[in-house]
Amino acid sequence: MHILDDPCLSPRVASLLARARRGHEMPADRIRARARAETPDGEEAAAPPGAVEAMIRFEERYGGLWYPLLGPNGMEHGLHGEATVYLTSDGWTFPGIHDGDQTWSVDVLPDERTAMTLAGRPRIINSSILQRLESHAQLSQVREWPHATFAVATEPGREPTVTEAGLPALDAEATGPADRWWVDSGTAMHLKLHKWWGEEDIWVARCFAERAENLAPTVDALRHAVTDAAWRDEDWCGLCTHFRQPAQACLPDAGR
Template sequence: MPHQAIEAMIRFEERYGGLWYPLLGSNGMEHGLDGEATVYPSIDGWGFAGILDGDQTWTVDVLLDERTVLMLAGQPRIINSSMLQRLECHAQLAQVRGWPHVTLGLATEPGQEPGVAEAHLPSPDGEATGPADKWWGDDETVIHLELHKWWGDVDIRVARCFTRRADDLPAAVESVRRAVTGGVWRDEDWCGLCSHFRLPEQPCLPNAVQRHA
């Protein structure tokens, strides 16, 4: 075990130990070295268990350079370029999840990144963007392209279109369909933000639901 591993674990615990916040569900994101801290080698480098993802109900491992790895269905994948990028991504999602939105599905060949013509989208959000999450946004429209499944015959991504005004959603959806290429668009009838089924491309209006509840 390299001596840098101990330094990385101490640094992680000092910065993030005890941090907890909810994102999509009530379980929350728990940060910290729990129990007997163990460092282990992987194909992506030395790492340790530092985060319990409450939404996935699964451990997220932290590499010595603060990239994060999530293993689902026995397949590890680097999902964040740093802890700061992970926190920025979650902060952005928390900020816009109450906006009207539409969820699309995109299938690509395993390991293949879709092409993106950013001229059709708002400005890129570099601080929130990482290996599994791409963000673009302005004051009126925010686009989130998230890697959702990376095992099996194809990789699955979800593209979420958020707008302040529900009337602007069709234009945002059209922009995303024009901008993102290299995959096959598929019907997506589940909204992971609202935890309910709806017709493909049917808008979710969470704020409207809350106002009339």
């Protein structure tokens, strides 16, 4: 079943996809006919049957899906006439998503995990496409709330350690390898991997509060919860797409 026909989506994903468009899907017989594989050295190989079936499942579920998130480009899903799988350090992958906000390709693994390669360094970023949608849906729900943005630096390949006792409940459906959400009825906290090449990993930390007076204690709670990473000030807000003073709150209702 295509996701836009699925009546069992969570309310927030359904709300996110209410703005979606649906393009053409690549038929299964065409995928099988065009399927090919490529090794890391560029040699062509027979496409593994499991990878071919994964492309078919992906196209039947997500083919042609497009929805906006932060900017006008949107998230575009589909094989677009190609059916090539590539052998990578994470296994066989195929290019199935174009992240319009980051203007970059997202690869899909047969188990529906996703990976992104930047600066020649691949990284698993989502545990599934549905988790990616849940995360995007949660961001869409709170992006207009007052918020503050920081950066957190860790050793390469290591996630920040977070003591969750003083935080809202972990939003397991929206949380994956490269982003983690803690959410309650009036606040939300998000850690998202931003850079994973070089001498350290950089995570963007965002705190949201429905009421502006609750933003400062939300920030304090997350700062106390992250125990083994270096906090950095960040002067760019990717949600409002403007520079501001480090640690300055963004108050969308105050005339952004």
